[in-house]
Amino acid sequence: MSFRRSFALAGLIAAGAAQAAEPTAHVVGDAKAGESKAAACGACHGPDGNSPTNQYPKIAGQQADYIARQLSLFKSSARANPIMLGFVANLTEQDMHDLGAYFATKQAVAGNGDNQLKARGETLWRSGDTKLGVPACMSCHGPDGRGNPGAGYPQLAGQHTDYVAAKLKEWNAGTTWGTDDRSKIMPDIAKRLSNQDMVSVASYAEGLHTAKPAVAEAKK
Structure with missing residues (x-):
């Protein structure tokens, strides 16, 4: 090419990506609700989304819908990651968008x-x-x-x-x-x-x- x-x-x-079909696009995230669900994320990504180690990505300030989409990809195993699969197994679409909304409010270091x-x-x-x-x-x-x-x-x-x-x-x-x-x-x-x-x-x-x-x- x-x-x-x-x-x-x-x-x-x-x-055209904004019009692409996304399984969680219709769900609106709640940052406050996401805060209460984010405790498990802090172990790897840091409490505010600024991962202290380069093994795990910073998610502070990341776009809410992008975070939700990645979580959905982990859950479906379209994005293979054994560690994340365990964390997302019981998340609902609403949970994913709430987490995305929460970390989107944080500032990346x-x-x-x-x-x-x-x-x-x-x-x-x-x-x-x-x-x-x-x-x-x-x-x-x-x-x-x-x-x-x-x-x-x-x-x-x-x-x-x-x-x-x-x-x-x-x-x-x-x-x-x-x-x-x-x-x-x-x-x-x-x-x-x-x-x-x-x-x-x-x-x-x-x-x-x-x-x-x-x-x-x-x-x-």
């Missing part, structure tokens, strides 16, 4: 990217690589890394470098999360990246800072 075609595919899916990797990471993030057929990361995740809530693309700003790099390597190896068109974008892109490129762009994403949760801005 050419760079132009790959980029066009990402754009088309971004435009800024991370620190590696300056030695910044140049290549910034190029991939802001311009992509036409020779590799890789579109700019910001075309879906935004110039500041806060993602695109309407299209369902997650916030990556401040996320642990090792975690993002690990997911890119999984996609590079052919792992997918679900069967819809959106789930096929990252595996196609990641397989074009070298291990060094994956670490570089992941490091750059970690160094992007967010001032406040997107949900807070939406309420202004």
